[in-house]
Amino acid sequence: MTDFAATKAQFHLPQGMIYLDGNSLGPLPHAAAARVAQTVTAEWGDMLITAWNKAAWMDKPMRVGDRIARLIGAEAGHVVMGDTLSIKVYQALASCLEMNPTRKVILSDTGNFPSDLYMAEGLCRTLGNGYTLKTVAPEDVLDAIDGTVAVTMITEVDYRTGRRHNMAAITARAHQHGALTIWDLAHSAGAFQVELAKCNADFAVGCSYKYLNSGPGGPAFIYVAPRHADTARPALSGWQGHAAPFAFDLDYRPATGAERMRVGTPPILQLAALEASLDIWDGIDMAALRKTSLALQDQYIAGIEAACPSLTLATPRNHAERGSQVSFRHPEGYAIMQAMIARGVIGDFRAPDIIRCGFTPLFIDAADVDKAIKIIADIMQNNLWDRSEYKTRAKVT
Ligand SMILES: Cc1ncc(COP(=O)(O)O)c(C=O)c1O
Numbered sequence: 001m002t003d004f005a006a007t008k009a010q011f012h013l014p015q016g017m018i019y020l021d022g023n024s025l026g027p028l029p030h031a032a033a034a035r036v037a038q039t040v041t042a043e044w045g046d047m048l049i050t051a052w053n054k055a056a057w058m059d060k061p062m063r064v065g066d067r068i069a070r071l072i073g074a075e076a077g078h079v080v081m082g083d084t085l086s087i088k089v090y091q092a093l094a095s096c097l098e099m100n101p102t103r104k105v106i107l108s109d110t111g112n113f114p115s116d117l118y119m120a121e122g123l124c125r126t127l128g129n130g131y132t133l134k135t136v137a138p139e140d141v142l143d144a145i146d147g148t149v150a151v152t153m154i155t156e157v158d159y160r161t162g163r164r165h166n167m168a169a170i171t172a173r174a175h176q177h178g179a180l181t182i183w184d185l186a187h188s189a190g191a192f193q194v195e196l197a198k199c200n201a202d203f204a205v206g207c208s209y210k211y212l213n214s215g216p217g218g219p220a221f222i223y224v225a226p227r228h229a230d231t232a233r234p235a236l237s238g239w240q241g242h243a244a245p246f247a248f249d250l251d252y253r254p255a256t257g258a259e260r261m262r263v264g265t266p267p268i269l270q271l272a273a274l275e276a277s278l279d280i281w282d283g284i285d286m287a288a289l290r291k292t293s294l295a296l297q298d299q300y301i302a303g304i305e306a307a308c309p310s311l312t313l314a315t316p317r318n319h320a321e322r323g324s325q326v327s328f329r330h331p332e333g334y335a336i337m338q339a340m341i342a343r344g345v346i347g348d349f350r351a352p353d354i355i356r357c358g359f360t361p362l363f364i365d366a367a368d369v370d371k372a373i374k375i376i377a378d379i380m381q382n383n384l385w386d387r388s389e390y391k392t393r394a395k396v397t
């Protein structure tokens, strides 16, 4: 059984802060600061360019991908790190459309993170020729899959409501109708055990700076199912995805497997931070993580519903339909979140009315949730959010 008190001690958590936003930007593992410092001085500083070989920098995107593979139920050798998630969404989409050339429809849902939709629209515009993005309500995705769909592009856990799609059912239906599947695991990887191979997923993408704590701007990952790994053609065919980058051929020849989805130079310092975080993740029993996450969520839901009747639960009550975050709605959600932040309870607001908190057992425990509930109850019962300074929107919410 994982000792979560021990994992909590491995993070830098500012005194007096209850950080319920590890679902958006994970906190700093103490070891990550040390690992980055070591990479800067002992590798970049002392080895300079020889570190690409001596410190095996060049292999890091695949090596780190393998460590994430365990958390997402992927086969070893089929996950690679690099770029931002938006870029990885674009790459996966472009490959899928090319692999299913008689279809023109990308199917997604209105709960998807806008960047995914923007990337799809941009790709359709570039391709022209009738390619379109179709979005339906999240509950209607399954029924909307038909013989016109080339690929489904679904974020498994809705960034606002925390509603979780049924990956197995959607993937099975997509395959029955001849469509490919792309799963965005931004709000899944590190939130609970994902089962990509068992669900027969085709492609998946996700980020490392949320539950996986790689720090702001940490690289994304992409998964390509083994059956597609040597046929999917990378649209962003950069030299690092070439079979022999240092042959400097004038013609592009993709590397074997997921490695072909590399584009350019890997972000070594961010990968060093991620490796330190993954040392913590390596010891985590994912079943224990899920059990604890659900217990914390249930504690929070019960406490808030009992003390704050004006807040409406936006997250499904059914455990199977949830990720690791809980959202409540209130028309003054922005001001309420600012009042919470002023009292040291950090979550975030998502327009138009969502008060979102993430439950991350690696560093949040029942005592933290209890304190957060008491603070939110005080804010709501005494209208402490009703101050002009809490109503002015900041650039980043
Ligand atoms: C579901 C989802 N997709 C895409 C993104 C965009 O990621 P990035 O900024 O790394 O491109 C995010 C978060 O910002 C996200 O939550």
Ligand SMILES: Nc1c(O)cccc1C(=O)C[C@H](N)C(=O)O
Pocket (backbone or CB within 6 Å): 024, 025, 113, 159, 186, 396
């Ligand atoms: N990536 C972010 C950023 O660069 C700044 C602020 C927030 C983010 C986020 O990750 C937002 C996040 N995807 C969300 O679910 O809202």
